[in-house]
Amino acid sequence: MYEPIEPFKIKSVEPIRRISAEERRQALERAGYNVFLVPADEIYIDLLTDSGTSAMSDYQWAGIMMGDESYAGSVSFRHFREQIQRITGYDEVIPTHQGRAAEHLLFSTILKKGDRVPSNTHFDTTRANVETCGCEALDLQIPEATDLSSRYPFKGNMDVAKLEQLLQQGTDNIPLVMLTVTNNSMGGHPVSMANIRAVSEVVHRYNLPLFLDACRFAENAFFIKRREPGFENKSIEQIAHEMFSYADGCTMSAKKDALVNIGGFLAMNNKDWADRLRQSLILIEGFPTYGGLAGRDLEAIARGLEDVLHEDYLEFRTGQVAFLGKLLTDAGVPVIQPFGGHAVYVDAKTFLAHIPPSQFPGQVFVCELYLEAGIRSVEIGSVMFAHQDKQTGEWHYPELELVRLAIPRRVYTNSHMRFISEAIISLYQRRQSLKGLKIVYDPGVLRHFTARFEPR
Numbered sequence: 001m002y003e004p005i006e007p008f009k010i011k012s013v014e015p016i017r018r019i020s021a022e023e024r025r026q027a028l029e030r031a032g033y034n035v036f037l038v039p040a041d042e043i044y045i046d047l048l049t050d051s052g053t054s055a056m057s058d059y060q061w062a063g064i065m066m067g068d069e070s071y072a073g074s075v076s077f078r079h080f081r082e083q084i085q086r087i088t089g090y091d092e093v094i095p096t097h098q099g100r101a102a103e104h105l106l107f108s109t110i111l112k113k114g115d116r117v118p119s120n121t122h123f124d125t126t127r128a129n130v131e132t133c134g135c136e137a138l139d140l141q142i143p144e145a146t147d148l149s150s151r152y153p154f155k156g157n158m159d160v161a162k163l164e165q166l167l168q169q170g171t172d173n174i175p176l177v178m179l180t181v182t183n184n185s186m187g188g189h190p191v192s193m194a195n196i197r198a199v200s201e202v203v204h205r206y207n208l209p210l211f212l213d214a215c216r217f218a219e220n221a222f223f224i225k226r227r228e229p230g231f232e233n234k235s236i237e238q239i240a241h242e243m244f245s246y247a248d249g250c251t252m253s254a255k256k257d258a259l260v261n262i263g264g265f266l267a268m269n270n271k272d273w274a275d276r277l278r279q280s281l282i283l284i285e286g287f288p289t290y291g292g293l294a295g296r297d298l299e300a301i302a303r304g305l306e307d308v309l310h311e312d313y314l315e316f317r318t319g320q321v322a323f324l325g326k327l328l329t330d331a332g333v334p335v336i337q338p339f340g341g342h343a344v345y346v347d348a349k350t351f352l353a354h355i356p357p358s359q360f361p362g363q364v365f366v367c368e369l370y371l372e373a374g375i376r377s378v379e380i381g382s383v384m385f386a387h388q389d390k391q392t393g394e395w396h397y398p399e400l401e402l403v404r405l406a407i408p409r410r411v412y413t414n415s416h417m418r419f420i421s422e423a424i425i426s427l428y429q430r431r432q433s434l435k436g437l438k439i440v441y442d443p444g445v446l447r448h449f450t451a452r453f454e455p456r
């Protein structure tokens with residue numbers, strides 16, 4: 001089997017502890033069968049998220065020491081801005097403390113009540129930030145995105161016909177269109193260059209701006225290079241630059257493809273919007289040359305945005321995700337294919353076909369994987385997305401019951417991937433014996449973070 005080779009050697013290590021089966025049982029019980037409530041030192045391998053969990057390079061750590069902490073006009077801000085301008089081509093660069101702050105700034109400044117914001121698929125925080133403004137977040141993904149049997153290489157694409165149909169009905173209440181690259185909420189699948197171009201053509205024909213949610217732009221660019229004819233000989237930087245060239249701006253969580261533990265930014269061409277955003281930035285984040293970050297963070301992001309463009313890094317990164325995916329599919333474990341850029345998504349509905357959505361098969365998987373081996377994953381199914389009709393009291397369940405195994409960047413080795421696969425395969429072999437959960441505390445909003453459960 002193709003095994004990706006780490007394009008780095010390890011200079012500093014962080015010990016992790018194997019937790020005994022009894023400790024795991026007690027920890028999970030204390031946490032109400034919700035791994036969000038398990039302390040990190042009771043986790044052996046943490047696949048909860050790839051956000052803010054990357055290992056930085058020595059080049060970035062050196063940048064941390066070089067950070068210019070000047071309140072105004074920091075040299076580190078200049079490095080940050082120049083690197084972002086080089087990749088995106090956008091003139092205006094606004095630092096924020098993370099992605100959702102960028103979203104909040106953009107939407108609270110640009111949207112007015114009753115507006116609608118189409119996207120291929122909004123991430124939770126993007127959707128929440130749109131909705132908080134009294135607006136509607138619309139997901140226009142292609143049908144292949146939810147077809148588990150499809151091997152379409154760009155399942156992250158937006159449905160251009162649906163977009164055109166929507167815009168034809170009028171654009172007065174549509175101030176911008178978003179495109180999430182890669183499409184995290186839909187399996188971490190990439191968006192093709194052809195799709196970005198087609199979306200751009202439609203959006204601009206209606207004189208609207210297009211913004212990328214660019215958290216995982218480099219992973220997206222790598223998939224374009226590998227899967228889309230015509231890009232084989234282009235560099236990642238060239239491909240990324242072309243992706244950004246079809247849009248007018250972006251929001252970015254630097255906690256993903258800028259390979260840092262905190263940070264984010266907005267970048268755009270519209271100077272008028274940028275000036276308005278900076279007014280709000282000063283109120284809630286900070287002066288425009290630091291925006292909620294320390295100078296050292298800006299320096300680390302600037303350097304992370306250089307690191308991430310290295311093709312051998314991206315080959316390993318996406319290769320490691322695919323390596324874990326392949327170990328699982330070879331053993332018959334149902335996972336979403338093709339493999340995405342930052343995570344393997346287990347199809348919990350098929351894995352635990354005997355457990356109905358009302359008993360949370362994804363959450364059962366997450367708990368059992370923790371009990372099995374101390375591995376933390378995250379449910380993306382009925383706990384996260386089921387909602388109750390206020391009038392009839394009836395529950396509506398999402399189409400997919402998934403568990404995301406998000407792989408932090410440059411953190412775990414291939415041995416860890418083997419260990420994870422062995423734990424999941426062992427779970428798969430005894431899946432018939434697993435039982436459902438019932439919810440005993442439901443906080444209502446974003447319940448996956450704090451809900452508590454009990455075994456049935």
Ligand code: PLI
Nearest residue numbers: 049051098099100123125184215253255
């Ligand atoms: O966590 P933030 O605020 O830096 O970024 C928010 C955010 C925006 N867009 C997308 C596509 C995301 O994936 C995203 C954050 N993702 C998290 C936390 C994750 O676990 O996937």
